[in-house]
Amino acid sequence: MSRLAQLQQLFQDRILSGTPGCDEVILLLSDSAPAPVVERLGVYTNAYKARLIEIVANDHENLRAYMGEQLFDRMASEYVESHPSTTPNARWYSARLPLFLARTDPYRSWPQMAEIACLAAALNDAFDCEDAGVMRLEDLAAVKPEDWAELRFKPHPSVSCFETRTNALAIWKAVKSNNDVPAPEIRRQPLPVIVWRQELTPMVRHFDAEEAMLWKEGSRGIPFGTLCEMSATFDRPHEAAARVASYLAGWLNAGMLAE
Amino acid sequence: MSRSLRAAREKDAGSSRSEQGPAIDFAKPAFLGFGLGLRSEHYSEIFEHNPPVDWFEVLSENFMVPGGSPLRNLDRVRLDYPVVMHGVSLSIASTGELNWDYLRDLKSLAVRLEPAWISDHLCWTGVHDVNLHDLLPIPYTEEALRHISSRIHQVQDYLGRALVLENVSTYVEFSESEMPEWEFLAELSRSTGCWLLLDLNNVYVNARNHGYDAVRFLDGVPADRVVQFHLAGHSDMGDYLIDTHDHPVCEEVFELYRMALHRFGPVSTMIERDDKIPPLRELVAELDRARRIAGDLLPARPLPGAQDRQDGNIGSV
Ligand SMILES: [Fe+2]
Numbered sequence: 001m002s003r004l005a006q007l008q009q010l011f012q013d014r015i016l017s018g019t020p021g022c023d024e025v026i027l028l029l030s031d032s033a034p035a036p037v038v039e040r041l042g043v044y045t046n047a048y049k050a051r052l053i054e055i056v057a058n059d060h061e062n063l064r065a066y067m068g069e070q071l072f073d074r075m076a077s078e079y080v081e082s083h084p085s086t087t088p089n090a091r092w093y094s095a096r097l098p099l100f101l102a103r104t105d106p107y108r109s110w111p112q113m114a115e116i117a118c119l120a121a122a123l124n125d126a127f128d129c130e131d132a133g134v135m136r137l138e139d140l141a142a143v144k145p146e147d148w149a150e151l152r153f154k155p156h157p158s159v160s161c162f163e164t165r166t167n168a169l170a171i172w173k174a175v176k177s178n179n180d181v182p183a184p185e186i187r188r189q190p191l192p193v194i195v196w197r198q199e200l201t202p203m204v205r206h207f208d209a210e211e212a213m214l215w216k217e218g219s220r221g222i223p224f225g226t227l228c229e230m231s232a233t234f235d236r237p238h239e240a241a242a243r244v245a246s247y248l249a250g251w252l253n254a255g256m257l258a259e
Numbered sequence: 260m261s262r263s264l265r266a267a268r269e270k271d272a273g274s275s276r277s278e279q280g281p282a283i284d285f286a287k288p289a290f291l292g293f294g295l296g297l298r299s300e301h302y303s304e305i306f307e308h309n310p311p312v313d314w315f316e317v318l319s320e321n322f323m324v325p326g327g328s329p330l331r332n333l334d335r336v337r338l339d340y341p342v343v344m345h346g347v348s349l350s351i352a353s354t355g356e357l358n359w360d361y362l363r364d365l366k367s368l369a370v371r372l373e374p375a376w377i378s379d380h381l382c383w384t385g386v387h388d389v390n391l392h393d394l395l396p397i398p399y400t401e402e403a404l405r406h407i408s409s410r411i412h413q414v415q416d417y418l419g420r421a422l423v424l425e426n427v428s429t430y431v432e433f434s435e436s437e438m439p440e441w442e443f444l445a446e447l448s449r450s451t452g453c454w455l456l457l458d459l460n461n462v463y464v465n466a467r468n469h470g471y472d473a474v475r476f477l478d479g480v481p482a483d484r485v486v487q488f489h490l491a492g493h494s495d496m497g498d499y500l501i502d503t504h505d506h507p508v509c510e511e512v513f514e515l516y517r518m519a520l521h522r523f524g525p526v527s528t529m530i531e532r533d534d535k536i537p538p539l540r541e542l543v544a545e546l547d548r549a550r551r552i553a554g555d556l557l558p559a560r561p562l563p564g565a566q567d568r569q570d571g572n573i574g575s576v
Contacts, residue, residue, distance in 0.1 A: 004403050005354035007433065008386045008395075015391055030432040033469050035498030040430040040468065043501060044393060051392055085390045088348035088361040089320045093392075131326035158327075200328040 014041075015048045016084060052080040052093065059094040059124055062175045063116045075107060091128075095121065112184040115168030119204060122195035126158040126202040133259035137252045149225025153218045153251075154258045158197035161207065161215055163190035169206060198255045210234050211247050224248075284420040285452045288376045288486050291341055293550045294529040301539040302332050309339060310543055316529055317372070319346035319379075323364045333372070342374050343423075343487070343527075345456075348390065349379035351414065351424065352397045352407050355386040362417055369418065375527075376486065378423035378456045381407070381444065398433035399443040404450075411451040423486055424448075425456035428464040428493075428502030440465065441479030448484040455480065457523070458489035458531070459515045460508070464500040473515055477522055485523045490516060490549060491531040505534035507545055516549065520556045528553065 001009070007028060014025045031037045056076040057064050064072040079100050085093050098121055101107045101114035108114070134156060143151060167185045174181045192212035195204045207215060213234065214227050222230075224244065232240035251257050292313030304310065315336060322333050336342070348361060369377055382394040397403050415421055426444055438446075448455050457480060466473035490513070492506025508530060519526070530545050 002354060002402065002406070003435075004398070004400070004406055005386070007398060008354050008383060011395065012386055012389060012391065015393075016389070028433055028435070030434045030436070030469075033432070033499070035468070035496075037431060040499055043430040043499075044395070048391055048393060055392075085385075085392060086388050088350075088358055088384075088390055089323055090392055091320070091324060126327075128324035128327040128329050131330075157325075197327065200331060 015045050018045050018049060049077060049080055052085065053077055055090050056080070056094045056097060060097065060117055060120050062172055063113065063120060066116060066171060066175045066181065067113065075101070078104070097121065110184065111186070112166040112168045112171055115164045115166050116172050118162065119168060119172050119193065119195070122160045122162070123202040123204060125160065126195050126197040129158045129197065132157050134255040135252060135257040135259050137249060140252070149223060151224040152221050155219045156196060156256055156258045159194065159256055161192060161194045161212065163192050165190050169193055169204065194256070196254065196256050203254065210243070214244060214247055282419060283415050288454070290525045291343070291375055291527040293546050294343070294527065295542050295546060296529065296531055296533070297336060297342070298536055299332070300536050304539045305336060310539055312340065312543060312546065314341040314343065314375070314527070316345045317342050317374070319344045319365055319368060319377070320348055322368055337372055342372055344369060344372065344374040344377045346377070346379040347394065348384055349414070350384040351379060351410050352381060352403065353383035353386055354406065355388065357410060357413060362414065366418055376423045376454065377418065377420065378425055378487065380427045381424045381447070382427045394427040396427070396429040396431055396433070399436040399438050399440060401437060404443065404446055407447060408450050411447070411453050415451065415453065421452050421454055423454040423456050425458050425489065426461050427458070428461040430468055430499065432469055439479065441476045445479060445481050445484070448481065454486040455484045456487040456489060457485045457519065458491065459519055460489065460491040460493055460512050461502060463512050463515055464493050464502050468499045474518060477515070477519055482522055485526050488516065488519060488526050488528040489531045490528065503534060504531055513548070513552065517552060517556060520553055525553065525557055
């Protein structure tokens with residue numbers, strides 16, 4: 001290992017461990033300057049954690065408002081300690097926060113927290129994900145009646161659809177709009193959530209169970225005709241085609257489907 | 260050669276690389292005038308009022324994202340203003356591997372933006388694939404000089420243009436340093452052809468933190484290698500200063516700016532503010548002060564002002 005590599009290794013270890021006091025790194029540093037070297041080295045070690053906590057807080061400001069600054073910052077500090085950044089772009093540093101919250105005590109006993117983090121992450125991802133043309137209702141006007149059954153759909157790249165087991169979306173909305181925050185609830189039936197970008201704005205709403213099922217199947221290339229058949233086994237069969245058509249109109253109007 | 264490097268190089272083979280090797284643009288970038296860092300807080304004001312700023316410095320990483328509004332807004336700014344790209348993650352002094360995925364994204368942003376130049380810092384940000392998201396200090400040794408020079412050559416080969424490197428604020432110095440920071444910068448620029456972004460606040464901060472005269476720093480930097488100045492504010496901790504970029508530029512740094520203008524002549528200048536970001540007009544007023552200082556000191560060379568920018572004469576000095 002070169003001398004430079006050795007120095008960098010020591011310096012990095014020192015920043016990551018954050019231990020104060022005299023050690024090997026201190027001995028490498030010139031102490032001719034006015035301020036004590038331990039104090040000046042502290043600028044690096046202190047700034048490291050504070051900066052990463054700030055990144056996590058910026059990405060999850062509603063979760064921070066929900067948890068309270070103190071609990072959030074303690075949690076973020078634990079996240080930073082267990083997750084050294086490996087991305088050159090700080091934009092993706094907090095990506096593993098939902099998983100961390102879902103797996104780590106005591107946060108995992110409040111499952112709404114991981115789900116709120118998951119919502120925020122999906123919205124942040126929708127915000128700057130790749131651009132793609134959107135399929136419009138008008139685009140379907142030209143489809144001949146006999147071709148409808150074979151019609152297939154492609155989700156816009158901003159879309160993510162996942163299930164929540166708590167009322168995380170209701171909590172998130174209340175926090176965001178400064179309303180009374182509902183008590184956390186665990187649901188017997190999971191509640192699907194869809195996040196996407198409409199024009200340039202990240203959006204979120206619930207899907208009902210049938211809509212979620214159809215979205216999931218449609219996203220993996222199942223054609224319109226088959227979706228109608230699936231819908232018929234789900235609920236009143238004679239209305240199935242109309243229901244699928246109305247879901248489809250909703251998706252098209254919201255810009256959830258790509259060209 | 261790593262897989263991503265080979266892929267990146269193969270992709271380039273048809274475009275910027277000739278059979279003789281890479282074509283690197285080593286021409287000195289033209290004087291751009293007086294600029295500001297681009298901040299999303301100021302977009303609406305920029306779009307509505309077309310403020311008298313000659314150019315914007317863009318934080319590369321903020322726009323190294325797949326799509327959506329950041330790039331949409333940036334494209335709109337670019338229609339009306341020249342830009343330069345300023346990165347924080349190149350980690351040119353690291354002993355870790357160069358991150359070719361990062362460089363590929365940086366290059367594709369540059370293709371989109373056609374910036375007047377691409378800058379980053381003379382520092383490292385981590386080793387062993389860790390990024391500490393900080394601008395970390397290096398020992399000023401011959402070994403470090405050789406290592407960093409070879410990395411600059413690789414990056415310049417890949418980008419097809421000379422880099423611009425900025426001096427950073429430091430809070431510690433390594434005892435084993437063999438030369439002062441200015442000599443290290445000078446040597447690096449000479450041996451690689453990279454240009455220098457001289458951050459005058461960082462010069463001031465380092466002079467205070469390490470107990471030397473800031474003017475010695477200026478005198479040690481080759482007069483013809485500097486293409487950009489940063490002016491910024493800092494926090495005074497008593498015995499030392501921290502480069503926080505959350506204050507207006509202080510009088511001492513403006514004084515240093517005067518001295519730098521004497522030595523370096525007309526150099527594209529910008530105000531760097533990263534925190535507690537004020538309304539755009541306050542930064543424009545601060546920038547106008549720099550513009551006046553330069554105008555008074557360099558009367559022989561007309562500096563492009565806001566009017567010139569609107570007339571489309573930018574860079575013609
Ligand atoms: Fe700077």
